[in-house]
Amino acid sequence: MSAREDIKSTLSGLPDNPGVYQFFDSSGKIIYIGKAKNLKKRVSSYFSGNQSGKTTVMINKAVAIRHFVVDTESDALLLENNLIKKYQPRYNILLKDDKTFPWICIKNEVFPRVFSTRNVIRDGSHYFGPYTSGLMVKTLLTLIRQLYKLRTCNYNLTEQNIAAGKFKACLEYHIGNCKAPCIGLQTEQEYNETIVEIRDILKGNLLSVTGQLKGKMNLFARELRFEEAQMIKEKIDILMKFRSRSAVVSNTIKNIDVFACSQEADRFYVNYLKVVEGAVVQAFTLEMRTRLDEDKESLLGLAVAEIRQRYTSDSPEVIVPFKPDIQLDKVKYTVPRMGDKQKLLELAERNAIYYKLEQKRKQTEHKQVTRTGRNLEKVKNDLHMPALPAHIECFDNSNIMGTNPVAACVVFRNGLPSKKDYRHFNIKTVTGPDDFSSM
Incomplete structure (x- = not known):
């Protein structure tokens, strides 16, 4: 049986269920992965004859089709996303890798450390991010260190090691930045209570943390523990100051x-x-590179699933400019036409456009640098130079029928014009049209 006959046989046996399908080339490599509400209709549509050039090329290379049946459209979207990440097929959408973005890690250990990292290790530690701004990571860590006294050492602070007296208090304890759990001056329960509050802060639940702190403050005040109450009040003031710098969008909008x-x-x-809680606590732009003629509804659906999975979002409402082609479980899509939600959507759209323009600018600069490098390489080879010419000066002379001779100099540094080094000369020591003497 030929490859085309095998595909026709596969098409006739496809079910009408939601699922994921894979196209394979002659070497057995996956070249495309897709999802479908109805596997039979979607996969058969590729062979209808009305396809774009890219899709036609992909179909001509396909020699086999496999599929997975799932229960819901949402399951199909998530499975497709995971398979694309794993196999990275040639004709699928490419998602810009976020491995270089920083995260905030709460380490999976006794007396957990809190720090920034660019390496996500699946060891049970809790990661928050990724953050596109290093400044945001620094700001959050500074806030946490203002509020809580956390250890920064990498000692193995087991109960047995602490009891055996294996450690000594370091400088961080003596300058008031740590409570020295390494020598038993802070209990694990007390330390873990602060970690719970830090998790809430990193999730953006500032009002929840503030409410808990106010409860502690009032309790200390009733018990006449005024110094401890004052310390809690200072923490509340720091949190409220930080929250005031966030973009508060509405008192009626909560978690979306x-x-x-x-x-x-x-x-x-x-x-x-x-x-x-009414404030923008995270912003991120995903760049997707399309390979076939995917419609905007399917692209947006994939992006929503991917980003919500990355940021472990469980917000019940999602604001979008149009309805994606997939309905996620326990999620309500809203396309606003006015009000605060519409303003938020416009803000997100401005961010997307700005990011697009910034990427275009970078691509233009990269092309210019590449072109400049090629030009310098050609000059080096043509003139048999030992290295690329980093500094180039070009002179030209001119005169009017042998009178008023002048010259100009233009300078290039690393292949780019250096206009601050340009010069103009009035030549007073040469008579007549003599370019050689003028030089």
């Missing part, structure tokens, strides 16, 4: 996700705003 998009040729940009 906002997605807006912008497209440029084969690039699709989706901006995500995470709103918690």
Whole structure:
């Protein structure tokens, strides 16, 4: 049986259920992965004859099709997303890798450390992010260190090691930045209570943490423990000051996700705003590179699933400019036309457009640098130079019928014009049209 006959046989046996399908080439490599509400209709549509050039090329290379049946459209979307990440098929959408973005890690250990990292290790530690701004990571860690006294050492602080007296209090304890759990001056229960509050802060639940602290403050005040109550009040003031710097969008909007998009040729940009307790606590833009003629509804659906999975979002409402092609479980899509939600959507759209323009600018600069490098390489080879010419000066002379001779000098540094080094000369020591003497 030929490859085309085998595909026809597969098409006739496809079910009408939701699922994921894979196209394989002659070497057995997956070249495309897709999802479908109805596997039979979706996969058969590729062979209808009305396809774009890219899709036709992909179909011509396919020699086999496999599929997975799942229970819901949501399951199909998540499975497709995971398989694309794993196999990275040639004709699928490419998601910009976030491995270089920083995260905040709460280490899986006794007396957990809290620190920033770019390496996510699946060892049970709790990671928050990724953050597109290093400044945001620094700001959050500074806030946490103002509020709580956490250890920074990497000692193995087991109960047995502490009881055996294996450690000594370091400088951080003596300057008031740590309570020295290493020598038993802070209990694990007390330390873990602060970690619970830190998790809430990193999730954006500032009002929840503030409410808990106010409860502690009032309790200390009733018990006449005024110094401890004052310390709690100072923490509340720090939190409220930090919250006032956040973008408070509305007193009526609570926990929602906002997605807006912008497209440029084969690039699709989706901006995500995470709103918690009325404030924007997270912003991120995902860049997607399309390979086939995917419609904007399917691209947005994939982006929503991918970003919510990355940020472990469980917001019940998602604000979008149009309905994606997939319905996630326990999620309500809203396309606002006015009010605070519409303003949020416009904010996300401006962010997506700005990111798109910034990427175009970077691409233009990269092309210019590449072109400049090629030009310098050609000059080096043509003139048989031992190295690339980092500094170039070009002179030209001119005169009017042998009178008023002048010269100009233009300078290039690393292949780019250095206009601050340009010079103009009036030549007073040469008579007549003599370019050689003018030089």
